[in-house]
Amino acid sequence: MKTFCGRANPSTGALDWVEESEEYDYHQEIARSCYADMLHDHDRNKKYYRGIRAAVARVQARGERVVVLDIGTGTGLLSMMAVTAGADFCYAVEVFKPMAEAARRIVEKNGFSEKIKIINKHSTDVTVGPDGDMQTKANVLITELFDTELIGEGALPSYEHAHRYLVQAPCEAVPHRATVYAQLVESELLWRWARLQPVAVEGARLAPPPALGLCAGAHSVCDVQLSQVSPGSFTALGPLCTMFSVDFSKPMSSAFQSHSSQFEARAGGRAQVVLSWWDLDMDPGGSVVCSMAPSWTYAQPETAPWRDHWMQSVYFLPSERRVCEGESLRLTVCHDDYSLWYGLRSPSQQDAQPEAPPPRPCCTCQAHLVWTRPRFGELNDGRRTESYVRALRSVLTADSVCLGVSDGSLLPVFAHMMGAKKVFSLESSRTSQQVIKQVLEANSMEGGVELLEVRAEQLSSKDLGGEQVSVLMAEPFFSSSLLPWHSLFFWYCRSALAGVLRPDAAILPRAASLHLLAVEFQDLWRIRAPCGSCEGFSVSPMDEMVQKSLDFREAREAEPHPLWEYPCRALTAPAEVMTFDFTQRVPQQPISSRGSLPLIRPGRCHGVALWMEYQLIADVTVSAGLIGPVSEKGECEWSRHRKQGVYFLRSPWESSGRAAVSYSLTFEPALGDIKMDFSVAPQ
Template sequence: MFLLFRNVVPKRLLQYKRMSVFTSQLNPITGKMEWELQPENYDFQQEVARSAYADMLHDQERNDKYYEGLRRSIADLRRRGQEVHVLDIGTGTGLLSMMAVSCGADTVTACEAFYPMAECARKGIIANGFAGKVHLIPKRSTELEVGPGKDMERKANLLVAEVFDTELIGEGAIETYRHARDFLLTEDALLVPSEGTVYAQVVQSSMLQRWNRLQEVTRVKPGSNEREVLVTVPNSVLECPGAAAVHDLQLSQVPQKWFTPISKPLPVFWFDWSGRRKDIPCDDTTHVNFQPLASGECDAVLMWWDLRMDQDGEVALSCAPYWAHPDTLGRLKSSSEDIPWRDHWMQAVYYLPQPRKVEVEKPLMLVSMHDEYSLWFNIQEDINKEICMDRPVCECGIHIVSSRTRIGQLNDPRRLKTYIRVLEKLITPDSICLTLGDCCLMAIVAAKLGAKHVYMTEGPGTRKVVEDFISVNKLQHKITVLPGDISEVTTDQLIAPVTVVFSEPFFTTTLLPWHSLYCWYMRNSCLHLMADGATILPSSVSIWGLPVQFRDLWKIRAPLHHVNGFNMNIFDKLIEKACEEADDKVEPQPLWEYPAKARGQPVRLLKLDLNTGIPENPVSSTGSVALPDAGIINGLALWVDWHLTIDPEDTLTTGPVEPVVLHENIRWDVYTRQGIYLLREPVNTKNSISSQLFYSTTFQPSDGTVKFDFQIKM
């Protein structure tokens, strides 16, 4: 029912009787766990739909360079006078195996542990005429056995593998290559790719730090020019080393004005995947000296990597952002449009345990560390002084209970300014406030602005963090965190009925912007605590849509048809079926990372009055709007505006933060994931005088879902 996406905890599976499968997942709007019976032929459609194979196979440079690496390596083995026996680890669609056969391999063994993809590869290999030429084994490579009558008759002398992620080693590349070297390959085997290099660049960036470290909340004191601190951040949060978890970003979409380079891009790890020239350690530390490019602070490390696809290192595949991405002549690219788009191999930001002051004339040392699956970094100022090499672990709790997106929201000046302005107008010395949400620090602001008392609802995950904020701000006498389910709280537990009910709104279960309608359901559970005429914030919500042309994001659902001359229709049908059966039509994406041109003006699809009770029947809105002579439309961008009060100035948008200009790229709120609805086929309205967008939007009160349907008619 609800989409799961990158880094979201996956649903659990429960086998029931013999052939039925139940799936369990949290409904982010109603807050309830819901079980759904899957069909008897359930084949893990959700997992297939989320596998991201399609976006990877749309990466033409990746495909071309794997093909060229195979061609060169097979030619090298032929020059040695050897037969060519290829092992393809994690074959996916079977593409690399078919490439190997086309390049002249004598035998190809392909393994794929994910059964639906193994079946897809088997059918695709047959459809392309390679039956009998590729031996497909539905196993992990570490489970393969070598010998007569076993999985592999002999060891392979050429390994091709694509087992990489944003961190290069996060999908288990180290274990995969070490096991292959020890058990599956000949001593002189060639590898495609042959090596990998990790690059790191130290930067100063207060903007990036908004996603990592909470900042105090201030306002200008009424009647003066002095700033007043409304929310003091506990030392436990300020001194916390944070989480080592990678913050994957499309760095090519990060404006260069957001950061100041402190170092040039530095090679920090080099992996020889064969393990012959240099072992592949499960743990390693490197020290790289550098001269700072500017004085200031070291806040974060930007990271990317490249691969050498052939044995001579002449065929390179770089994942660098455009401003660090050289072409074959060594020149840097001028824009993000000049490099291949990749959502499967993004770049990353790592936050230092503590910012470090730097001076341009004083050399520094970048200390880089990795274990078997992840990386982390630190800065050493004095080479004679020991620094902590341990992987950072969050000690304050905020990095555990809050996503990067949420931490950014808590630091967002635009949101803070609006919240404070609204609360300044509403809070009086008699106000009894109730906040609904997770880690709602505006409760601290309400108390500082003079509310008589503030009650908070917090889940078990955020309760400890919030209590630390209450304590350091010395508000234990004015703020109470209510225990358990709000519906079970009685008026006897309050000093007086609630006069202001406030939600930011945000919940840890929020994936799409309208999932925070959970605040409406929570409010419905505490009507018995509210005084007559109580003020309710937000008072209403509008759901908006905008026809767009995504530059690259459309590729996550677009069919492949053919890749490097190989028929991919089997795979296209598998993904299409999986998406239809397992996916909602809308999925969340941080659209500021994915350029899109406006092909129309925003359309309000539905408005809900949150001052009323939850309706018994579905609420629907249908309509149509004329489309301009715009060009290609391949999707709809979706978001919500939260109207805190009836004053238009008191509206918080999760969508465009600047007026939408036709044919121009949209500037999105960077602290929210918007929704995307991709059209099955792109529509070109160029030179059309009667194009119309027909829309239908339905809010279903029984489970809180919002359903969308869009059609463009010429």
């Protein structure tokens, strides 16, 4: 059966109707999931196996029949481990239908069909009894319900229900316990992701609106690969605190709770950010521990296991506060059934009443609804701002009529500050308008920029008060963009606005270019690598399903990834492979580029990294990818503000001799997309 799905095209802005089969949707979900990453996480798998063997042995030692409940079974791997360890029967629950089907195939392929029952339901819908999904309650509970924040996938309600209805008391649990850790730090780098900082423009100061400083920010967790955040970029103001533990072998509640840790500040500074992660004890004695700690906490950082399905968390305090070395502080963490948040206070601030827990953060300024954390970092990047100011300075005159086309951009504000006659800004939403309006009001610039909530193709000279635009400007940034070339939406806007542009109008940026280089990833390759087998069990049906999803596509696709979090080595020189001239309208005919890049370093070529660079004026370019030269060893420094595109090769290429990466790229104007294909061959 085929269905038609309406999707907004991020490049053209048009509503596209895409025909898809149900099977395609399922395979795409699996292909883009983290299952491959988890299957390649040997540290996790081995420790789960050790914990499962020990739990099964404890039940057998009591002379009981071992009945296992595996919630969130995924591929069925943990259930197969349990049966191999001696379990008599296992109920494996998986709510995601295509994954449950994959688990059935994997369990059958490994010969466990008689001892493992796959239940395609949410665990809270599972029933026990003669006519139920389970014939009897389980005495071993195995789960993998965790995310970076530990409880974000609904682990607590699932455990609460399982202990009430699906497992015996007492029961063995794997993992047995989780412990959450946190550390209070000052970090200018990380704090830039949470608050708009003052911006210097031509000797003037653009102040952030007071509402932004008073806002507690977004409540959602900021998950990152903290191993890639250098300890030199933050100052620890306190010790690593044990915040709370959860015993999964006992009944629990998913209701609101708060926990505190009191300590003396180890250094003075501005308390801004809480770094957090958690450990899993796979057994009651804590002898088998699976840790999410970043690599810089290890005596030998290179021995730290890499995971992408579980990372670390960054929490921003509602407001920064100055603390003194030796000051007594109390860090409090609260959680509901799905999320965590932190608060800080000095115990001396307490009065006779019990201390009230910090309220859950909620954005009141609207900026956190418009700007993502990387976007905050981009707006706070002084060097980047100077590039745009320098470019504006070269095209602005006292008679300039400027039009900005970006989402929640400060460029129109800059143009007004720099003396443009009139400034207009197209905003994608009413919320975005309100945020920019706050910026203008905070700096006594009311009326300095006229905010227009209208699509580019609908804009007329009447909307501009009869004016013709002499400077069309963009960063370009659009909240709908996922891949680097989705920012070409600006090109389509520029084409639609041709009727309101002066013949000699300056277009900023004047052009964009697509760049690429072939890379060897340190770890990211795992998320798309075939598994075949995992800890001795065949999981090849998973590889078959992922491959089938790739075969459904007319052409291979790139994926968006923030490469600053995923170290890689360049195996070719970076190359500019396609140019888009914004001074002209979008062409009717496709733009194609073909060629090859020689591999100049030995290594394992996993794929190709792609990014956009924007030529603002002749001598000012801003990169959304590489932000410095590649080192002699091939090390790369990537922009933290934008995601880059990654095209994974079907099979990695061992580059020990002379070889080259061939590329074929075609920009389809009607689709706003770039069709691409890459291959590696010896020279």
